[in-house]
Amino acid sequence: xxxKKKIILGLxxxxxxxxxxxxxxxxxxxxxxxHIEKVxxxxxxxxxxxxxxxxxxxxxxTRYPWYSRIQPGAWYMAGHIKEGKExxxxxxxGTYSTRKQRNKFRAMSNQIRDGKMPLxxxxxxxxxxxxxxxxxxxxxxWFDAMADSLK
Amino acid sequence: MKNxxxxxxxxxxxxxxxxxxxxxxxxxxxANDTVAVSAQQASAPAKExxxxxxxxxxxxxxxxEAKTAAGETNKFSIAxxxxxxxxxxxxxxxxxxxxxxxxxxxxxxxxxxVDMKAIPADKHKEYMDIADxxxxxxEHIGNNAGKIDHxxxxxxxxxxxxxxxxxxxxxxxxxxxxHCPMFNDGKGAIWLSENKEIKNPYYGxxxxxxxxxxxxxxxx
Numbered sequence: 001x002x003x004k005k006k007i008i009l010g011l012x013x014x015x016x017x018x019x020x021x022x023x024x025x026x027x028x029x030x031x032x033x034x035h036i037e038k039v040x041x042x043x044x045x046x047x048x049x050x051x052x053x054x055x056x057x058x059x060x061x062t063r064y065p066w067y068s069r070i071q072p073g074a075w076y077m078a079g080h081i082k083e084g085k086e087x088x089x090x091x092x093x094g095t096y097s098t099r100k101q102r103n104k105f106r107a108m109s110n111q112i113r114d115g116k117m118p119l120x121x122x123x124x125x126x127x128x129x130x131x132x133x134x135x136x137x138x139x140x141x142w143f144d145a146m147a148d149s150l151k
Numbered sequence: 152m153k154n155x156x157x158x159x160x161x162x163x164x165x166x167x168x169x170x171x172x173x174x175x176x177x178x179x180x181x182a183n184d185t186v187a188v189s190a191q192q193a194s195a196p197a198k199e200x201x202x203x204x205x206x207x208x209x210x211x212x213x214x215x216e217a218k219t220a221a222g223e224t225n226k227f228s229i230a231x232x233x234x235x236x237x238x239x240x241x242x243x244x245x246x247x248x249x250x251x252x253x254x255x256x257x258x259x260x261x262x263x264x265v266d267m268k269a270i271p272a273d274k275h276k277e278y279m280d281i282a283d284x285x286x287x288x289x290e291h292i293g294n295n296a297g298k299i300d301h302x303x304x305x306x307x308x309x310x311x312x313x314x315x316x317x318x319x320x321x322x323x324x325x326x327x328x329x330h331c332p333m334f335n336d337g338k339g340a341i342w343l344s345e346n347k348e349i350k351n352p353y354y355g356x357x358x359x360x361x362x363x364x365x366x367x368x369x370x371x
Contacts, residue, residue: 097280100287103308110304110335 018071023078026085028060034094035059046142050090053118053129057084060091065125080122098150105147109140227269229316230323231261232285236313237345239292243306246355248299255292255302262286274319281319285312303353307340314343317368325369331362341365 001009036042042050056062057080068074088104096104111117112131123130131139239254262282270278288309292302314328327344334340334353342352342362351361 097283099280099284099312103284103287106308107304113336 015071019069021071022069023074025064026060026062026078026081027064028091032060032091034092036090036093039094040146043142045138049131049135049139053126053131053135055090056126056129057081057119057122058088058090060085060089080119102147102150105143105150109143109147112136112139112143227266227271227320228323229320232258232265232316233313233323233326233343235261236309236343239289239309240306240342240344240352241350243299243303243352244350244355244359246299248302249296251299251302252293252296255289255294259286259289259293262289277319278316281312281315285309285316288312299355304335306342306352307334310340310342314341317343322368325367327367328365329362330365333358333361343368 031037036050037047062081068077088108093101093104108117113136118126118129118131235254235258239251239258242248242250242254262285265282267275267278288305291305292309295301295305317326324345327347328341329344329349329351330339330341331351331353332339340353344350347364349360349362349364351358354361
């Protein structure tokens with residue numbers, strides 16, 4: 001067997017091997033009392049956008065697509081979710097201090113305005129998570145109003 | 152068959168080595184950051200002298216005297232936090248995102264070093280809320296060299312944190328609270344300065360003298 005064949009075979013074995021090492025799934029399966037929807041009255045149109053475009057990485061419940069089990073993509077995804085939840089976790093929003101909540105609302109509004117969120121690497125695959133101008137306005141208006149109410 | 156097994160082992164090893172290398176390079180990066188921070192520290196006093204700020208030592212002494220006079224027994228002083236904040240603010244005044252990043256890291260380290268036991272119990276919760284937020288802001292500024300706009304957004308929030316800290320603990324040195332009406336789409340933002348002259352950290356050289364002094368914060 002040539003060296004090239006051996007390498008290819010080896011790679012295939014490694015690829016198959018890592019499929020057995022799946023990261024923990026980010027699915028608590030419940031909406032806790034500290035979830036933003038329990039703490040604040042989130043308008044229906046805002047909620048709908050949050051669910052589609054934000055919660056996958058910023059809550060304790062990710063809706064995983066079928067291919068999310070394929071490694072090493074699952075690791076990459078798990079890393080993103082971990083990072084996302086550290087920055088902002090809608091499932092824990094009620095545990096944040098008022099100051100932190102206010103600043104998170106402001107930061108969310110800025111991120112949406114600047115088009116930094118949702119991440120382009122996320123919307124590349126999740127096309128329905130791309131925000132229209134209208135949806136951006138809906139979010140920013142609500143985020144700004146919430147930030148002002150927490151002064 | 153032996154050969155195949157060998158090549159699998161080799162590739163696995165290669166895989167592990169690659170991932171290990173990644174973490175090593177991360178470590179190296181943080182090591183470099185530390186170096187940058189100390190370089191910043193070294194250059195900081197020179198800058199302070201230029202702007203004629205009283206030496207930090209006497210500041211601390213003043214702050215403590217003021218507190219003792221007010222009948223407080225604790226020795227907690229926010230002087231090091233203010234010093235780091237001013238370094239950070241001045242870096243953004245001079246449009247220096249890298250200096251701002253290292254100042255942000257220094258501020259984060261200073262905040263992490265605070266001894267909670269030195270803070271009076273009745274101020275614990277308020278301090279924690281403010282400090283958590285300030286740490287997050289400092290961390291973001293520290294990690295975003297190259298994105299000065301993002302650093303400035305966090306400065307706006309950090310400046311409010313520092314103002315609230317001063318309300319709680321007093322200031323060891325005379326400060327000016329300045330206001331920039333334009334920042335953040337006209338929503339406005341404040342900053343604190345050791346000098347009366349306006350030097351806007353939100354726009355730097357683009358609009359250096361834009362803004363006005365809202366109030367003078369002095370020893371309480």
